[in-house]
Each structure stands twice: as C-alpha cells, then as structure tokens.
Amino acid sequence: MTVRVVQFSTGNVGVHALRQIIESPHLELVGVHASGPAKVGRDAGELCGMGLTGVIATDDVAALVALRADCVVYTSQAETRPQDALAEIIAFLEAGTNVAATSMVWLVHPAHAEAWLREPLAEACARGGSSLYVNGIDPGFSGDTLPLAALTLCQSVERLVVQEVFDYGTYDDADFTGVSFGFGLAPGDETPTLFLPGVLTSIWGGPVKVVAESLGVVLDEIRESHDTWLATEAISCTMMHVDPGHVAAVRFAVEGIKDGRSVIAMEHVNRLTDAAAPEWPQPPEGRLGVHRVVITGSPGVEINTHVGLDGVDHNQGGVIATAARAVNAVPAVVRARPGLLAVRDLPADQASGLLRHRSSAQSG
Structure with missing residues (x-):
C-alpha cells in the first residue's frame, strides 16, 4: 500500500528527505511546506533538483493538515522556535496524521523529555490516534x-x-x-x-x-x-x-x-x-x-x-543520513501504535524500496 506523505520544510535536511520521498516506490508525495517567496509556489521536484511532480510548495500549514496524509516528514528547524514547531506538529497529530521528524531532538527518547514538550504531544497523539517518532544520526x-x-x-x-x-x-x-x-x-x-x-x-x-x-x-x-x-x-x-x-x-x-x-x-x-x-x-x-x-x-x-563515500562530502553525508533516518521510518511509524515512539518501538528492518540502479542515485 502506498503511503501518502507531506514533506515539511526544504532546508538542509528537508531537500534530501523530499528527494527520497519522490523516488520511493512506497511513498506518494501529496504536499510540501516551504518558507519564503523564493520557494512557495514552486514544484516540489524543482526544489530538490528533480523532474516536475505536480505538487506545489505552500506555506499554508492548515491546507497541508487538511490533506489528511498518512504521515508528515517534519524536518523544519525547531530547536530555535520550539513553541511554533510544537503547534505545527500538534496540528498534524490531532488531525490523525503521523509524524516522523528529525527536529525536536529532545524527543529522540521521549520518556526522558521534559513534560512541557512530552505531555501536549502525547495528548495530541491520543486525540488523533496518531504517532510521533523523532530520530536522526546524532542524536539518534x-x-x-x-x-x-x-x-x-x-x-x-x-x-x-x-x-x-x-x-x-x-x-x-x-x-x-x-x-x-x-x-x-x-x-x-x-x-x-x-x-x-x-x-x-x-x-x-x-x-x-x-x-x-x-x-x-x-x-x-x-x-x-x-x-x-x-x-x-x-x-x-x-x-x-x-x-x-x-x-x-x-x-x-x-x-x-x-x-x-x-x-x-x-x-x-x-x-x-x-x-x-x-x-x-x-x-x-x-x-x-x-x-x-x-x-x-x-x-x-x-x-x-x-557517512559519505564515493566523493560525497562527510557533512553532506550526515545530512542525507539524517533525512533518510526519518523517511525510512515512515511506513513503520504509520503501522505503529498511537503515541510517542522511540527506536525500540519500531522494527530494525526499514530498508524496503531502497535498492537503486547507480545511475539513478542522487548524492546531493
């Protein structure tokens, strides 16, 4: 079954997540969030160096929530704007859309996150019957x-x-x-x-x-x-x-x-x-x-x-790996129990659909 996905942000990490979602045989891109006039209104494929997809970037969070996607890959920088990010993630969770994220790194192991962050998100998951998973390469x-x-x-x-x-x-x-x-x-x-x-x-x-x-x-x-x-x-x-x-x-x-x-x-x-x-x-x-x-x-x-072989810069490799950590988890997050998830709550096997012919691989 194809999983309907929204990509939230197209920055350092988000652009690689977006590319992987478009390439995946198991994921269907249905929405893209972007900030600023240089990105809003452009095709998702154009934003990540790929062919046109028909999915147009928007900064309208409510419109993306209304899509009722199966999952949103949330890679927006959140640590410097936690309250805004918290509100955005809660909106998706309450609407029944699961979230796989690379930001809000305090939640990589949610049982140890502070109550101000953990409790409203857990309540949103309960109201929407949805799940939230945060991970990356480090923390993660x-x-x-x-x-x-x-x-x-x-x-x-x-x-x-x-x-x-x-x-x-x-x-x-x-x-x-x-x-x-x-x-x-x-x-x-x-x-x-x-x-x-x-x-x-x-x-x-x-x-x-x-x-x-x-x-x-x-x-x-x-x-x-x-x-x-x-x-x-x-x-x-x-x-x-x-x-x-x-x-x-x-x-x-x-x-x-x-x-x-x-x-x-x-x-x-x-x-x-x-x-x-x-x-x-x-x-x-x-x-x-x-x-x-x-x-x-x-x-x-x-x-x-x-991370980063065959000419891929190691820092670029780390960013790509961070994006992959969230995108690869999407099908498992959609199938998981509602609530805040940690790495132990998901299967280790998250590689389905990753095999590519070398000429089609995107390195950045």
Whole structure:
C-alpha cells in the first residue's frame, strides 16, 4: 500500500528527505511546506533538483493538515522556535496524521523529555490516534542503534563511549550549527545556548539513560562538561571565517555516573578544518568524520561508522543520513501504535524500496 506523505520544510535536511520521498516506490508525495517567496509556489521536484511532480510548495500549514496524509516528514528547524514547531506538529497529530521528524531532538527518547514538550504531544497523539517518532544520526543512530547493537556482542561491560568526531569545516550552516556550538566566538563572549547548564543533558542525557536501561543499571547521576579550542591562526572554511584567538573547535560530553565512575558517555569533538585542536581525538586516518562506539569489557568492541563515500562530502553525508533516518521510518511509524515512539518501538528492518540502479542515485 502506498503511503501518502507531506514533506515539511526544504532546508538542509528537508531537500534530501523530499528527494527520497519522490523516488520511493512506497511513498506518494501529496504536499510540501516551504518558507519564503523564493520557494512557495514552486514544484516540489524543482526544489530538490528533480523532474516536475505536480505538487506545489505552500506555506499554508492548515491546507497541508487538511490533506489528511498518512504521515508528515517534519524536518523544519525547531530547536530555535520550539513553541511554533510544537503547534505545527500538534496540528498534524490531532488531525490523525503521523509524524516522523528529525527536529525536536529532545524527543529522540521521549520518556526522558521534559513534560512541557512530552505531555501536549502525547495528548495530541491520543486525540488523533496518531504517532510521533523523532530520530536522526546524532542524536539518534549513533546514540541508540549503534551502541545497542554493539552491546549484543559483549559478555561484560566496564564502560561504553559513543563519539562523534567531525570536521564541520565544509558544513554550510553557520546560522544554526555555528551559533549553537559557539564557533567564531572570543573568550568572554556570551555562552552559546548549547553549553548553558542542563542543555547538553536535555539532548544527550536520553541516550545515556537508554544505554543504562539496556544494561539494567540505575545511574547515580548524569554529568556534563565542555571545552573549547582557540584558533592560533586565522581559519577560513565553508562554515565561517575564524580569527586567531576565537573558537575553532569544541569538545563536550554527557556522562552517566555509577559508583563514582563514568560508565556511559556521549562525547562530541567538532572542529573547523584539521588545523583546529590537532591534539584532540581524531577520526581514523583518511576520514574527516566518524560516529563510533567503544566498549571496554569482554571481548571489547569498537564500531566506526562513516557517512559519505564515493566523493560525497562527510557533512553532506550526515545530512542525507539524517533525512533518510526519518523517511525510512515512515511506513513503520504509520503501522505503529498511537503515541510517542522511540527506536525500540519500531522494527530494525526499514530498508524496503531502497535498492537503486547507480545511475539513478542522487548524492546531493
């Protein structure tokens, strides 16, 4: 059965989600949300570099809700406009339209999200008999699917560490990622939102707790930390220009503590070009980024995941993978029970319809 889908936003992630929906033999694009006069009124295919589809982009949320689609793929930037995004998602859920999203990352593990966000969405799901699933690559795959799979290879575990080690230099997202991470700031500038007390835990504390639950461990506390690296010389890259003495790399962690020691950690090391923070952890040789899990124990496990092969930039690969994480889940979300869903609520098998002839594949 073909699933009727609305794509909500056509930005960095949304454009790749839109392309995949159009290509999928199991999904039917019935609506597209876009912002701004440059996109509204244009054909969906035109917005993602494909042929015409007959589906015209609109900024009329009510009209999209009225389509009563089976699912909306919601990739609009929500973390900087949570109340507006919450209202948009609730409108779809109350109308009976399921939502698979890459934003609202606090909901990757909804049981650990704060009540202000979790409760109205759960109520909307109940009223509409609909489901909401939020996931991506990080937060998402690297903090749930990757470590949970690695744990199945272990007889005993002393410590589990998940890392994103990425050069963000080629990522054209200064307005959100750059600002959030504080790239380009000088010492004494206002602290980026991401590093205000409790924010890191609100995003990556959920994955820490999910791993703890898998291990049958009740953590004593969760700790967060962060550090910055200041450029020793000017750095120019796609993300931005960084003057000497300004932030060109950040490192942070959210750790689960048991009996006085860190037993689970979600860590990030993000830099602007390989000139930044050369002494900090690096991806494997020949790679510019990695998502990996390292488990100390018996037998000890390390899994390194790379996105972006055959000439696809690693940052572009991460964006494409984030979009795919939501689009691939759509059929399972439509079939799932009503309510807020986590990765454990969906089948691991979400690959139907993905096989393509190489010449038809779109890399960005």
